Amino acid sequence: MNAPAPRMARTMLVAALVCATAIGCSKKVKEAPPVEPTASTDTGATTTSPMVDTGPTRAGAYGPGDLDSDACLRNRVVYFDLDQDALKPEFQAAMNCHAKYLRDRPAARLRLEGNADERGSREYNVGLGERRGNAVSSALQANGGSGSQLTVVSYGEERPVCNDGGEDCWSQNRRVELVYSAK
């Protein structure tokens, strides 16, 4: 079965996001590399780029172009610890600016795609991915986003961005991707 047309459109939107972790992507999208949940001392300082600590930088309203240019809004992947669905403090800034974007643009719609690493049962991991999506949804709503703008979809462990095994890889798969279906 082929993906229906709306799905293809969404796939285009998420393409840039997937490129953040996939090998051999175009260089025009310079998104932050995945943030190590347990920031290892050798790489943690550089991979946790400054944008993570940046809240909404703009006093005025966000526009669709800001999704590609604003350092904070470009942060569209939230990572989680093993078996956890608690939002880590370093992602609070991203929650603030995406919530502001949703407030500024009531017609915007955001899909929160929850994912888990490959350990454990597949259907249980679908549940875990949904919890993570709900955690991001709650954080966005706590910052003023409207629940009607948000949809949570859990893919469990079915859409890994890395299949090499090991914690480095698993930590990249434990994530929620923020995908704007309407900007």
Added chain:
Amino acid sequence: MTRIANLLIPILLLAPAFPASAQSAGLEIDIVGGNAAALPIAVVPFAGNTGQTDIDNIIRADLARSGQFRTLDEAGLPERPTQGSEVAYPTWRMLKQDFLLVGRASPSSGGYRVEYELFDVARQERLLGFALTAPESSMRDVAHQIADAVYEKILGVPGAFWTRIAYITSSGLGRNSRYALMVADADGFAPRTVVNSTEPLMSPSWSPDGRRLAYVSFEGGNSAVYLQDIASGAREKAASFRGINGAPSFSPDGGRLALTLSKGGNPDIYVMDLASKQLTQVTTHFGIDTEPTWTPDGGGLVFTSDRGGRPQLYQAGANGGSATRISFEGSYNASPSVSFDGKKIAVAQGSGNTYRIALLDRSTGGARWSMLSPGSLDESPSFAPNAAMVLYAGREGRRGVLYAVSADARVRQRLVLAEGDVREPAWSPYRKQ
């Protein structure tokens, strides 16, 4: 066990190409482990020709991988009888064979007629003598049916060789991923694609008549549960509520479907009446409740829940009511598969980063655990309809492979799809003649 691996090579060479499954370049089979206590049986090469199919080799492989039989190497046969009148019992007694199977094939109305006879060597007695006629394309089926008859006659338990398996394959990463729902013979041969998708497919579950599969597809942008007729491809969407639509499982009578829905805010177990599509909510808990599996009487459901903190198995009535925890060993127990008699439950049991297939035996009233697999990321156990073997998925580097293990853990067979990831095996019910 090298001996058995050698015997399997001819089968691999004879395996026909299956153009329907674009992803598969063929299945690779080998056997690890062995069982010294297995019953010795000599399967003499059948006389005559059955086209592409080497019937006695398939029977030998079936009996060997069950763990219950030890087959005599073809090269070690001093005589090659093909019918009862040619059998000299002392020869087979000297070779310490308990049983002897001989047969012969002849062309018959566009196909072949295959006759076979099974002998008890010690008692010098013929146990079985039958003939099967079928088209050439069904010769593998004929071989599996003969293996089933031999298995049942000797062990008193129906064989499950003439059955099928459903499983999921995937290849690629991210948006380049491709997914397929496949069905193959129980020994991994004759794979064919039931569904192809660019979005994830999950959790195949057989209807009790073996004609339909329930599964999860994300093709609509969210999970949905579909029911599909395997032969015709006709399908219907059974559930596409807001949130999770997952973990479908047909009731033993085929009239109901247990599934996981999170439309109420978090994943709970529901039962859908398939005629009316009416839902009954079985669990109501803030934890994740999922992976419902029916007890054989259709009155209860075994499922996974993390209501106690970590995922463990619980059992509840199919109409709801309170749930009782049934797994107390291991920090993580999930993906239950219940045997036909309800006495055994195979699970994926986790401890740290290691997940193994474990067997919970409740036949003695208590709870006896044994390990069926070595790990380290084994998942998705599925009982054969006779509960003598369990299929499961394991990891090998970056890919998933399937294993079939005897329920006593003594013999393990690996079914490897040449490319990509193979997972979530589901063993079919018995097929109907």
